[in-house]
Amino acid sequence: MNITVGVFNFLLCYTLKKRIGGVFLEIMLPQEFIYRKREGKTHTREEMEEFFTAYMQGEIPDYQVSSWLMAVFFQSMTEEETTNLTKIMAESGETLNFFDFSTKTLDKHSTGGVGDKTSLVLAPLMAHFGLKMAKMSGRGLGHSGGTIDKLESIPGFRVDLSREEIYEGIKKVGCVLVSQSKELTPLDGKLYALRDVTATVESIPLIASSVMSKKLAGGAKHIILDVKVGKGAFMKDLENALNLSRLMVKIGEMADRSVVAVLSQMDEPLGCSVGNSLEVIEAIKTLKGKGPPDFNETIITLGSYLLFMSGVVKDLSEGSEMVANALSNGRGLDKFRELVLFQGGDTQVIDDYNLFSIAPIRKVLPSTNSGFVADVDAHDIGLASLILGAGRRKKGDNIDLGAGIVVRKKVGDKVEKGEPVFEIFTSSENKLRDAYPILEKAYKVVDKPIPPLKVILEVVDKG
Numbered sequence: 477m478n479i480t481v482g483v484f485n486f487l488l489c490y491t492l493k494k495r496i497g498g499v500f501l502e503i504m505l506p507q508e509f510i511y512r513k514r515e516g517k518t519h520t521r522e523e524m525e526e527f528f529t530a531y532m533q534g535e536i537p538d539y540q541v542s543s544w545l546m547a548v549f550f551q552s553m554t555e556e557e558t559t560n561l562t563k564i565m566a567e568s569g570e571t572l573n574f575f576d577f578s579t580k581t582l583d584k585h586s587t588g589g590v591g592d593k594t595s596l597v598l599a600p601l602m603a604h605f606g607l608k609m610a611k612m613s614g615r616g617l618g619h620s621g622g623t624i625d626k627l628e629s630i631p632g633f634r635v636d637l638s639r640e641e642i643y644e645g646i647k648k649v650g651c652v653l654v655s656q657s658k659e660l661t662p663l664d665g666k667l668y669a670l671r672d673v674t675a676t677v678e679s680i681p682l683i684a685s686s687v688m689s690k691k692l693a694g695g696a697k698h699i700i701l702d703v704k705v706g707k708g709a710f711m712k713d714l715e716n717a718l719n720l721s722r723l724m725v726k727i728g729e730m731a732d733r734s735v736v737a738v739l740s741q742m743d744e745p746l747g748c749s750v751g752n753s754l755e756v757i758e759a760i761k762t763l764k765g766k767g768p769p770d771f772n773e774t775i776i777t778l779g780s781y782l783l784f785m786s787g788v789v790k791d792l793s794e795g796s797e798m799v800a801n802a803l804s805n806g807r808g809l810d811k812f813r814e815l816v817l818f819q820g821g822d823t824q825v826i827d828d829y830n831l832f833s834i835a836p837i838r839k840v841l842p843s844t845n846s847g848f849v850a851d852v853d854a855h856d857i858g859l860a861s862l863i864l865g866a867g868r869r870k871k872g873d874n875i876d877l878g879a880g881i882v883v884r885k886k887v888g889d890k891v892e893k894g895e896p897v898f899e900i901f902t903s904s905e906n907k908l909r910d911a912y913p914i915l916e917k918a919y920k921v922v923d924k925p926i927p928p929l930k931v932i933l934e935v936v937d938k939g
Contacts, residue, residue: 506530506540513547521560528564528663538670545667545676553681558723559730561681565689568663572610572639572695574646582609582782583696585687587711587720589704590858591745591883595623595653596759597767597775598782600811601802603650607786610642612656612694624655629753629832629877633821649814661689680716684723692731698785699728700778701737705933708854709742714933721936729938736781737936740774741929744852744887747771751866751880751901753832760826763809770886773931776800781935835865835878835901837908846893847921849885856918857881857898860911864902876903881915888928891921 509527512519519527527544530536553561574581582602586592599609613623624635635655637645645652658665664686671677691699703711703721711717721737728735740746747768749758762771780795789795802808809826816823825831861867865876882899885891897919902908 506536510540510544510547513544513551513553516551518554519557519560521564524557524560524564528568531666532568532663541667542670542674545670545674545679545682548682549676549679552679555723555726555730558681558685559727562685562688562692562727563731565661565664565667565685566692569661569693570639570657570659571693572642574608574610574695574697580607580786581696581698582607582786583691583694583699584609584611584702584778584782585691585699586702587687587704587709589742589746590708590854590861591747591750591755592702592704593623593626593747593749593755593759594702594771594774594778596626596756596812597762597771597803597808598778599651599653600763600815601775601779601799601808602782603811603815604802604808605783605788605798607650607782607788608646609651610646610694610696611651611653612660612690613653614656623653625875625877626752626755627653627819627821629756630816630821630825631831633816634819637819645815645818649818650811651815652819653815654819656690660693664689680720680723684720684727688724688727688731691728691735692733697733698782699733699735700782700785701725701735702774702778703737703739704742705739706741706743706854708745708858714739718934718936721934725936725938734785735938736785738777738781738932739934739936740777740932742854744929745854745857745883746774748883748886749880750857750861750883751864752875752877753834754878754880754882754901756825757829757832760809760812760829762803763812764806765804767803768886770928770931772800772803775803777932777935833878835876835880835903837902837905839900839908839912840896841898841900841912841915842894843885843891843897843919843921844893845921846891847923848926849887849889849891849897849919850922850926851920852883852885852887853918856914857883860900860914860918863911863914864900864907865904879903879907885919886928888926890925 595611599611602609627633627635637654642652703717705711705714705717717739725735725737747758749755776796776799779799780792783789783795784792813823861881865879879902884896898915
């Protein structure tokens with residue numbers, strides 16, 4: 477062996493001995509921690525706790541953690557390592573405890589997609605069935621909309637609730653929809669910021685630990701994961717989405733939580749409306765029994781699993797029937813009204829959509845030929861919606877709550893030349909001019925009939 481290399485490796489692998497209370501304890505150097513992962517070795521729980529505790533205390537700099545993240549990106553982590561990291565992140569800040577509600581506590585996470593307003597319907601529906609859901613969400617960034625922005629399109633709606641208010645809402649209403657606390661999983665926030673600038677976001681173990689750390693800290697016993705797959709989703713292909721889902725379900729199992737991952741398509745937008753006010757209106761219509769078929773199917777699937785996981789029904793068939801009936805009969809609407817009232821919102825919007833902010837400039841994009849719709853590109857529609865003002869290019873950007881797009885024709889629909897394909901809403905002629913060419917290319921019409929897209933692709937559970 478080259479002497480220089482041998483000395484380098486000796487120094488790299490060296491562990492310090494620190495005198496604590498008269499006892500010498502071995503303390504691993506940060507570079508040894510990085511080296512072990514670089515060489516494909518596994519970390520113990522104790523090693524990870526030592527490393528990340530020192531990081532949170534400012535004793536390890538960002539550049540060393542960034543090096544470790546890159547090592548993970550190339551060498552990956554075992555299920556046990558990923559679970560340990562998840563638990564360490566979950567325990568790095570505040571946690572919510574719902575022991576008073578036994579096994580009735582639920583949580584839900586979506587990996588993000590275009591037109592995804594699922595939480596707005598699912599939470600009040602589950603509350604209607606006597607279950608409890610404290611759903612913490614984020615703001616939109618890029619072409620994927622954020623639940624918090626959508627909720628803020630309801631005049632007066634408060635998304636920043638204290639822990640005491642969250643518990644009160646769970647007891648009184650059965651559900652709350654709130655922004656994620658800065659005190660929740662602070663280690664995850666720091667790691668994600670580094671992943672974002674070091675090209676390590678796509679690492680499946682890092683994605684899984686980030687998602688599941690927030691779910692574990694959220695305190696719920698039963699967790700449903702809505703993993704979007706396709707052009708408008710973070711996960712573009714089914715294989716990677718399945719790998720991620722299996723890992724997240726395994727983390728839940730190892731953390732004593734019941735977790736099911738439902739993989740759903742995101743090649744075209746979910747439902748018809750894309751944009752903040754527009755999506756809330758569509759969610760309300762869905763709670764009134766007038767939702768788009770693909771959105772209804774998504775809600776029924778997620779809801780039936782939650783009812784089954786929490787023991788409300790004996791099988792998924794019974795759960796599906798209960799959720800479908802609740803949707804068609806509008807039984808979740810009263811809970812939504814209670815939710816809006818509890819969080820300070822104007823409940824009049826539920827019956828008068830004119831109270832929502834809707835952008836004043838409206839334009840219809842007509843089909844250039846007759847036939848059957850073969851493609852409605854979710855990514856392009858999300859990008860156009862962002863340009864129209866409904867999304868953010870970077871954190872902190874202001875958004876136009878009334879901007880967005882309504883998809884008038886979905887895949888499989890018959891369309892005549894001149895019929896509207898998209899209805900566009902914006903407050904700026906310049907933004908309309910920039911978005912219009914993108915939407916002109918975002919759909920495709922063919923001569924032969926096309927079946928609708930399959931909504932639910934796969935389901936992953938511990939079985």
